[in-house]
Amino acid sequence: MKKLILILLTFVLAMSFMTGCSAAEQSTETTEKFVLTMQIGNPVMTVNGEEKNIDDNGTIPVVESGRTLVPIRAIIEAMGGDVKWDGETNTAVLTLGDDIITLVIGSETAFLNEEKHTLDVEPKIINDRTMLPIRFIAESFKFSVDWDEKTETITITKDIADNSETTKGGKTLVVYYSASGNTEKVANYIKDAANADIFELVPVDKYTDDDLDWTDESSRVNDEHDDESKRDIKLESTTVPNWSEYDTVFIGYPIWWGIAAWPVNNFVKDNDFSGKTVIPFCTSASSGMGESGKLLSNMAGTGDWQDGMRFRSGASESDVKSWVDTLNLAASNNK
Ligand SMILES: Cc1cc2nc3c(=O)[nH]c(=O)nc-3n(C[C@H](O)[C@H](O)[C@H](O)COP(=O)(O)O)c2cc1C
Incomplete structure (x- = not known):
């Protein structure tokens, strides 16, 4: 009984703290x-x-x-x-x-x-x-x-x-790279759930299906995987309009060999995340996020990088929305 009262008290206190803005x-x-x-x-x-x-x-x-x-x-x-x-x-x-x-x-x-x-x-x-x-x-x-x-x-x-009021006006941005559409779907679900803007990272030299065939030892992805110096992928743009207005930036990518697909690297290197909350997310066949978020955070050198979330390749809209809802973006945007 004592424990229940304690839990309830903690809950009430937590809620009053959360709403005490x-x-x-x-x-x-x-x-x-x-x-x-x-x-x-x-x-x-x-x-x-x-x-x-x-x-x-x-x-x-x-x-x-x-x-x-x-x-x-x-x-x-x-x-x-x-x-x-x-x-x-x-x-x-x-x-x-x-x-x-x-x-x-x-x-x-x-x-x-x-x-x-x-x-x-x-x-x-x-x-x-x-x-x-x-x-x-x-x-x-x-x-x-x-x-x-x-x-x-x-x-x-x-x-x-409900984040819709406080994130209105484009304070939240979803940036993503997607080679075959899975991460793109999740990015759009996040955009809708967080009432955010969206920015796609597009390599100048786009990956074809053959390029992405990791079972072919001579494919482009294998070549780049084997030689890190080849992972410097030029993007059509790394400049987001009104970048300074965003408090929260989601950054999404597929997992390639356990890390973030490297086309996101140049975006991360080229931008200043100071003062922003950065929330990585990824899709993968089975791997978790692993060190992918941490590696990107080190690459960026700025920003308050969160743990983020891995979704399965075919994640549903409700999976994604449930996650976004727990992030309490309204609070983080108004810190
Ligand atoms: C080159 C390459 C490497 C991959 N490596 C992994 C991996 O290490 N672990 C995993 O679970 N999935 C791996 N996958 C599967 C993708 O992460 C997964 O299909 C993802 O949802 C693709 O996202 P996209 O459609 O946005 O490109 C790999 C796919 C490719 C093309």
Whole structure:
């Protein structure tokens, strides 16, 4: 009970802190709700009203010792977070914004950032899926959790700042390079969700399908991959109109051999990101972001670079919107 009160207090404090900005800001900022529902035994969840399979294997939430265990990846990604799994130590690391939760299969001890917590039900592997106690996770990430006994439905909610007012006027920019259209789709979803402007990076010498064929040892990408000096790709333009007006810059690229596709490099080198929040994003077949954002940040030498987000090549609009909604751009734009 004490813990619940503490969590609620933390939540109320966090919300009052988040909304404790100037009156002018409050008057332009409206809120919308993130709502995710799941039902015990049901492989379909809803995210902001849209039905989705929890995963491709038909995994379902279950109840163990009176606590709901859920397959975590789909849910955390819907919340806009990221899940990393270390098979050697049986550890799941969940990240959302600045918060990190670490859980170990079969252990009742979990960490929220540096803080140790004792779970009342331990994480388990059921049918090859990592099942974690959703209440602890959702509340740690400052989402509210409701349980409807009758329908065995769990509802996870969070009020989200609507960015449309504060980002109006072009304070947010999405810059991207896309060789085959996947990153372009994600860039456009971000543009719509953040009410941002968009700037495409176009190589003067565009990549053909043959150029991109990494299975051909003599292809252009292989050649450039093997010889770093050949990765100096001239772009049609690296100059964004009204660059100084942007507070937040998303920068998107496909992953090539574990790093950012190098056509973005010259944009990053040519621009001054001082005073800007830079949020990298990428698409890939299976790799994570790896060091790609960090390498670009070093290349730029300026700007407040965030961790960013990796999307699968065919990411849906709702995946992208859920992530953008958690970024609270309105707050970051008005820092
Ligand atoms: C040259 C090349 C290298 C790639 N290397 C990786 C890789 O290391 N890991 C991965 O998951 N996907 C890799 N991919 C797949 C792309 O990252 C993925 O298809 C991406 O969504 C393409 O984005 P685009 O359509 O915007 O170009 C590679 C693709 C190409 C063409």
